[in-house]
Amino acid sequence: MDKTITLEMTTPDKVAFCAQVEFVVLPAWQGEMGILPDHAPFLVQLKPGEVRVTAKGQVGRFAVSGGFAEVKKNKISLFAETAEMAEQIDAERSRQSLEKAQAEVVRKDIDPLTLAAAEAAIRRAQVRLLVAERRHRKGGMP
DSSP states (O other): OOOOEEEEEEOSSOEEEEEEESEEEEEETTEEEEEOTTOOOEEEEEEEEEEEEEETTEEEEEEEEEEEEEEETTEEEEEOSOEEEGGGOOHHHHHHHHHHHHHHHTOTTOOHHHHHHHHHHHHHHHHHHHHHHHHHHHOOOO
């Protein structure tokens, strides 16, 4: 049997995904990081982006809002504020969120805290749209 690695993706609300996989690509701040079974242990900070998971020859895509991941003993423990499977993303709702946040950041009277929240909302919506669009172009896990 081929070697696998356990991926457990956790948010404050739930375990978003847990499975044996062959390969994982993480959106690290330093750039994308690929992880195969028997990878050296490490801890990495994640930026908002796409997590790609290969299991049984199929690629699954997730939008994460940043966080961190620990790789240790053929297990990836990924912790993020949000993690959504591409199939669960409502692209139209994401477009609306993006437009709303973009309108917010151009306001003249915006305070720094609201500006930071709007900029974070823009990044989340952009990632969600990217992941949803890539899934439709390339397919996904069954």
